[in-house]
Amino acid sequence: MQSTVEVSENALTERQKDVLDAALTLLVEAGDTLTMTSVARRASCSKESLYKWFGDRDGLLTATVQWQASKVRGVPVNREAFDLNSLTAGLERFASDWLRVLCGTISVALNRVAVGHAGSDKHDLGAIVLENGPFAMARRLEPLLELGRDTGLLHFQGTDEAFRTFFGLVVRDVQIRLLLGDRLELTGAAIDRDARRATQQFLALYGAHTKAAGDGH
Known part of the structure; x- marks a missing residue:
């Protein structure tokens, strides 16, 4: 039910x-x-x-x-006032929220239990976390990514591919290290810094200037 x-x-x-x-x-x-x-x-x-x-x-x-998962805030989009600054701010906020949730004691414990359920005959918490964790995050960020593409600020073929790239840049090895018991402690300032870094790396891969440079060849 x-x-x-x-x-x-x-x-x-x-x-x-x-x-x-x-x-x-x-x-x-x-x-x-x-x-x-x-x-x-x-x-x-x-x-x-x-x-x-x-x-x-x-x-x-x-x-x-x-x-x-609701602690990762969605990013409001305003087509009339949308520009590179608002795209960048939205990506950074999303990444920062996401890292704060993933690094919390509750998320680490929840994911450990979910991994233990995956592929078993138990109540499939693994599938529940997958659907309402990473998949839900993709749906939540999709409007921002697609607006970035529609306005020419981003260039990518598939939204899923773009999201998975962003996921990798934001999360890196942090989640697996925490799941395996690493006493990794990220301060709020460090998380915000990592969110900015991931956003800049993402824009370097998918930003409008990337396509423009490619068109010059």
Whole structure:
């Protein structure tokens, strides 16, 4: 059964947010052993409320992953005032949010559990994280990338290819190092610096000047 609410900050009540935060905390502490009963107990709510809001356990897991992913803000696009500065600022903000979420204790724990589920007969948290993590991030960034292409600021053939390149430039080896237990500590300033670096590298690959230089040959 799927979640009965669209999990975004604006769609959730404060009570539902508290419940999902409790579920995230339990995933960090208990991993595979998270149950509707344990979440209800931790969040001081009834199981009936959990079933009403989120459906079954898979629905709760999906909503929990979506709630964590919602911390990466979408990038508003304004066609009338869109230029290289707004494209650059949007990419940098998205990259910075993304790194902050990925580097957090909750995301690391959640991804470790998801990797353990992948390809198993358990509740497929791996598929839930894949759909509501990287795939959802691609859908969230797609409007900005396509507006950049439509306005001639970016040049690429496929949006998916462009997103995957951006993903690689932003995340690099950070996620795998954290998953394997590296005590990598990134300050807010370091994350913002890495976001700027990734954006500049992306623009160097796909920016309008790249096509212009190529046309000169």
